[in-house]
Amino acid sequence: MRVFTAALATETNTFAPVPTGLASFKDREYFPAGQHPDHITGSAGPLWALREVSAAKGWTVIEGMVASAQPGGTTTRQAYETLRDELLSDLRAALPVDMALIGLHGAMVAEGYDDCEGDLLARVRALVGPDAVVGAEIDPHNHLSAAMVQHADVLVSFKEYPHTDVLERGRELVALCEATAQRHIRPVAAVVDCRMVVPFHTTRQPARGLVDRIQAMEGHDGVLSISLTHGFSLGDVPDMGTKVLVYCDGNAAKAQTLARTLADEIIGLRDQLAVRYLSIDEALDAALAFDGAPVVLADRADNPGSGAPGDSTFILRRMLERGITGAAIGPMWDPVAVRTAFEAGEGARLTLRVGGKIGPASGDPLDLPCTVKALRTEHQMAGLSGAPIAVGDAAWVEAAGVDILLISLRRQATGTDVFTDLGCELSQRKIVVVKSAQHFHASFAKVAKQVLYVGAPGAATPFLHTLDYRKIQRPIWPLDAVDAVK
Secondary structure (H helix, E strand, C coil): CEEEEEEEECCECCCCCCCECHHHHHHHEEECCCCCCCCCCCCCHHHHHHHHHHHHHCCEEEEEEEEECCCECCECHHHHHHHHHHHHHHHHHHCCCCEEEEECCCCCCECCECCHHHHHHHHHHHHHCCCCEEEEEECCCCCCCHHHHHHCCEEEECCCCCCCCHHHHHHHHHHHHHHHHCCCCCEEEEEEECCECCCCCCCCCCHHHHHHHHHHHCCECCEEEEEEECCCCCCCCCCCCCEEEEEEECCHHHHHHHHHHHHHHHHHCHHHHCCCCECHHHHHHHHHHCCCCCEEEEEHHHCHHHCCCCCCCHHHHHHHHCCCCCEEEEEEECHHHHHHHHHHCCCCEEEEEECCCCCHHHCCCEEEEEEEEEEEEEEEEECCCCCEEEEEEEEEEEECCEEEEEECCCCCCCCCHHHHCCCCCHHHCCEEEECCCCCCHHHHCCCCCEEEEECCCCCCCCCHHHCCCCCCCCCCECCCCCCCCC
């Protein structure tokens, strides 16, 4: 069997101020055909799963380009079309193929393309023909479109949030597509739109139990695969929203009935699934009153994983105004401050302008008397897939009893080692503020005594009513009143 695999992925916050260009892909992950490294990366689950099994099965696997960018603002037309065409050129050179398995995100938006994944999959299908199997692994924060479902035989999304199951879902995709290619199964898809947008935090109930039950259904009674689309609320496109995708073996009615049943259950759980966000002062009060340390505060609105800059100063400013000490915050994206700290050197004392550099959603910069505690070039932290994530040069500085971790490459907090490998021990801090929405949880929950979610201002605000949507389909909860079960 000849199998082609490649990846092109990013998550687009259409309200974010920083465009996503070719440099954003080069900064994070760009490997030309055949040059993917000897470890899994976040968008290469299908590729890695194929590496695991291809030799034993005697398959010929052709690895095309793998590229992904840190979530950001709208992708430039040049970036999308350049990378898309490179991937398609790699596929064209590999033809004929029995399977084409692609790593995607599902919420990539470019200038002129509200549905990059639908566009790409349509072009893949046109190249491989109707008899080859096309499959894709996607992030659950996707905009599941009719084009995506139409042009792929199988779509499999991550089930865990944090997304710790990239490889497991890649293996699932390979197995389903192999069975399809061998005509052992005939996947038939059904999609139900829940007319809402809500996250599924699998670190707590009811999402944990729901996902466990869904996984138990798969592989039984003709149910092949079930994917829950959370939706990505910061993408202003017509397909934004929470949806249920079910594949059954040759039985469209069964797939539709199950998708509708699950959708109705999820709609009924929406208030429990929604995250409770505290104001900055509410979160700080709760953390200080809590008997135990550290308390981790998630700055969701400034999460680079949702396209925010990662340089907002709102929480940092309030901690300093209140005289809170024994706190840490980061990683904050500020290449200028990092460079200045490196010029000064470890142990130096200087006034440093920190954060607030990108725009109004980042707050004002803070001019702080700082001590440079530690510096590290080419710093890394643990990623959800197990592979390290580069954060560029890093500087740990201290200002008035608050430790600030500064980095030169925009990244969200995924591993505690981003702090501890510079010597900042989190167990000795009362409060740890992380620039992340939920992916921090896999690592930081191991040391946190309590986790709180903060609704600060920012480019990735959870307060959707403040956003100027132009393209999404209305009504949609929580923006609009929608019947709990329809």
